[in-house]
Amino acid sequence: MSSDLNFRSQLIVITGVGREGQVGEAIAHSFAQRGASLALIDLHAQSDERTATLKSLGAPHVSAHTANLADAGDAVRVAAEVQRAHEAQHGNLVHAVVCVAGGFGFTGAIDDSAPDAWATQFSINLDTAFATTRAFLPSVRAAQGSFVYFGSVAATPGGSSRRMAAYAAAKSGVLSLMRTVALDEKAHGVRANAVAPTAIRTTTNVADMGDTADYVERESVADVVAFLASPLARNVSGQVLVLA
Template sequence: MSEHRNTDRLAVVTGGSEGIGLAIADALARDGADLVLVARNRDRLATAAEEVGRHGTAVHTVFADLSAPDAPARVAAQVGNLTDRVDTLVNNVGTAHFASLADTTVDAMNTMWHLNVQVPLLLSQQLLPALLRTRGSVINISSYWAHKMVAGRPSAAYSATRGALNSMTRALASELGPRGVRVNAVAPGAVRTPTYERSYLTSMTEENRAAHDEQIARSYPLGRLGTADDIATAVVYLASAQWTTGTILAVDGGLTTR
């Protein structure tokens, strides 16, 4: 790991050990921010910290499973032990359960509501004094599923949580703007992450893969899935965009234009 250099910015990234969260952390570190990575897998968290630390900024880790009801308060307390200032909070942790209305369970709804809506709200609340100190910003990672549906993939409960996150983003931007804190969101299209690979691509036959690629080319004006770096680039922009708040930034290759 490189020798750490002192910086005057600190970012907290939840789900920062893999996929989009790791790419966001890496991009913020390259941009000069110190990091606090929050994740529930100790081994991946340690590996991520080493990887991100190569850019020379300080990288701290907080091991936590944010699905636990008291986790946001515990995470905020641990962040508070490390620093009294937070410039950027990236609420990246989330989960998705797709099921028809008939098959949607209360447990699945509660899990998604907690991780996708309550955790971002509670972490923003808990870390607000630190964000006020820096006139910092909150960046929520949402999804195109808030307002675009896909035939054959019922998503009522999941889409509801993403719509709620977008509304919360705008409401907090209105509330906190006069106090100097900006609140924005990024709404990605489908991104080729390790989770996407495990859940979809690895189990496909050659024929299914060809159909998948054809559908992507047909659905996305830019003709491809997103990468984690595509999302990270948007987050770095929003972290420094001093006159941007209440924005839900679609980073989706044009998917929602069709």
């Protein structure tokens, strides 16, 4: 393992870890195997079994937190909770924040789409990314760390947003947020990048689309995220890596 992909003595925050078989789980496993301390944030409580698994993989310290990251106030609350949980080991430093929290949904033709469904896509994808960034930015600045966001190939040039205008628009907003963070925070030594995957082989996607669809493997996504959070990417900021 490259020493530049060794995250010992670093605290990584991962949002939207989700249920078993989802991409957030693979990302958490990847960082645990590389020696990172982890703070997991999700809308739903994480099991003690998951925490124990991550420690067995190599994470020295793991904390699990419940928050509605679409609510800016709740994001600030949980950021303070994370800092308290890891203060003895990391002080006020957060070395990377991986914004996995989000979700997909078709909204259909524009004239047929429900305003509530449009608002939901912005809430779970863009609002969560904004509130998380805002809440953790002081700790990431202190560590001269990085943010890794999840966009979508649907929000990239040439990507298809057919029947999913709300999702593509929300993910476009996430990519704009990422670029702004990269520009605004460069002087503070903070980097920001994004991955833009096609369909990822998750339990949910396989259940919905079958096992033979053209998937990106969860572990491949996790490896790219680790690269973007590592010193190997010290000169990479403001970039979108398409994973197909």
